[in-house]
Amino acid sequence: MEAYLAELNDAQRAPVLQKDGAMIVIAGAGSGKTRVLTYRIAYLMNQGVDPFNILALTFTNKAAREMKHRISQIVGSSEAKNLWMGTFHSIFAKMLRFEADKLGYPSNFTIYDTQDSQSVIRAIIKDMQLDKDVYKYKQVYSRISSYKNSLITVKAYFQNPELKEADAMAKKPRMGEIYKAYVDRCFKAGAMDFDDLLLKTNELLNRFPDVLHKYQNRFRYILVDEYQDTNHSQYLIVKALSDKFQNICVVGDDAQSIYAFRGANINNILNFQKDYDNVQMYRLEQNYRSTKNIVNAANSVIDKNQTKLEKVVWTANDDGPKIVVNRLLTDGEEGRFVASSIFETKMQNQLNNDDFAILYRTNAQSRAMEDALRKKDIPYRIYGGLSFYQRKEIKDVLSYLRLLINPKDEEALKRVINYPTRGIGQTTMDRLGIAANQYGKSMFEVIENLDHLDLKINKSTRTKLDNFVNMIKHFTILSENADAYTVADTVAKKTGLLQELKKDGTPEGIARIENIEELLNGVKDFVEGQKELADASGSLSEFLEDVALATDMDKDTSDDNKVALMTIHLAKGLEFPYVYIVGMEEDLFPSAMSMNTRSELEEERRLFYVALTRAEKQAYLTYTQSRYRWGKLVDAEPSRFIEEIDDQFKDYMIPQDDYKYKPLIDTDIFGDDVDKSKLRQTKPKNGTPPPSHKPTEQQLRKLRKMKPASSEPAKATNNIQLEAGNEVEHMRFGKGKVLKIDGVGQDKKAEIDFENGGIKKLLLRFAKLKVLS
Ligand SMILES: Nc1ncnc2c1ncn2[C@@H]1O[C@H](COP(=O)(O)OP(=O)(O)OP(=O)(O)O)[C@@H](O)[C@H]1O
């Protein structure tokens, strides 16, 4: 047996060794599904399967890179290079480039990102003179996106009166027209949006049998990770491509299906056995990632879902510490707690920053975490915020690059035609836009042909437009012979972009110049990397495609030793030794918007399962007592998911019998006291609207100062030697006697009999006790 096969257990090895046929691996988190896919590819190659015949679809490009890296170690990198591995979007964008002409697109079609798409929609809503409060562009965008992912084309839309009715019911009777206008504009601009990459692939495979056969023959072996989160459009692509040979291996976990809100269909995994002949079903049960406490805690939670496949997940790993639950006063305190805890854990165990992750339900929660980490000088990185490529100055450069590759690209044109300023105003642009519509041409073509058109544009503006077009054409010619770096560098210098920022001279301007430099370095790296590949040359088109589909997640960060901050959705498939799940509050997690139906609540619970199972060694859950929501400070209740973790697997840092008890004067772990009755006034009472103003920092500070007079601030006890029999004093529970000390290190607890509070168990590392004797 090859050595690498010994790195699998028997259950994992079985699907790896089954070379042909349809198979599904259903298994809980951390049981090695991704490992099975990786090793299966290596094994296929060892069995003589040509890497050109293997297609692997992953959830992120980063995951694909990591798999490729491991496969290279097993089979050698020259072979692994030829594998087609990546996200659905990146793989099928590549395929569409080859076949674009069949669908009437240029092969250099632009990929519109969400910003571009939304900007097109905004323009349409404006042109149609619709009420923008009714037709909110983001909502319209996601509606169009869901049509596309359900394969409802414009034609299909108008053939189905029910859809029109549904939109009319939602007070958007003109959705269909917007949809049509949007599709037309994108097509005219030679642009596909993200959803088109799947929709058009389906169209291609349906309408052109020869193309379908070509790719069926090419991709003899297909593998899909995270199959539970495929949407209908993706499902159909996989089904079509694998139909001939039926060598398909999908892995997934129904308990981790968390993208239903974006059209993912859990039935794809449940129905897999009906879709193919002789499906082999494999189950993996041993979790290698996490401690017993984490695995069991996660099991006890997911058990509460009714819709699920029964699965066993166990681990031979250590018990590990229990899940720590902590309550904080505000998100600011929550941030400080997390930052201090990371700092302490790191120091005590000699860990790196990238051993830690902070996960949250909504992006807005990152700010408090960032503030606290910054104050403690802990380097961090936020994933999934505005990606580097969406920053203004970067998008400006990229828009020039997009335009020179595809002059029809209207979003790019609008962005740069008058930046840096060239005296081409909005009126001119409006006239060009109308003419473009009238002649069914792109704006660029209209500008090119100005001399032959009767437009009300004066001579000096015509000269300016002429100069602009000539500059772009000059770049286009350059790009035909030069690599991406040379072109990008020339564009940054010759368009006046850099000068403009230099002139600006502000720190922001300088930061922007640095970002452009970083972009250019990135292009250079890309070119070097591409030159090693068999089927790539480092051209600008290749670079732009890479960028269009890069998410923030995909940036190579192997040398990046930082705490990771991201939403739980993004954390899928990843693992970290220490995980903090923050904002464990009702209405936040589970989200208020997801509590209307049982199935929505179950999806939130699966999300929590995903979050918990990212942790290898320890998980922390935090919640606050009051949080700003929609500009108001409101009372927060602990998330039901905390309660749902079986008691034996969790520990409350604040004694449990105190859990729901809300005293007037409350002590948080930092010893700051706040008169909670003041904070609670903000909760609506008897229909009276709460005061909508936010207490100022000053007011909060004042509230915090109202401590009971205490002689000396108590210190956290983790460094104090404490043993049974000691007399101690606690700020809230008063004097007490230590009965027993349990646990070691991080987990050390004292059982104390307090005069005022009875017997409590406190984690010494956080409890602030004064030792009296
Ligand atoms: N047989 C094994 N021996 C040792 N380690 C293993 C084994 N199988 C998996 N692992 C390790 O366990 C961890 C989890 O594996 P993997 O990421 O493949 O699980 P998964 O089922 O894909 O998880 P998720 O459901 O979160 O995507 C990884 O660090 C992996 O390297």
Ligand SMILES: [Mg+2]
């Ligand atoms: Mg995985």
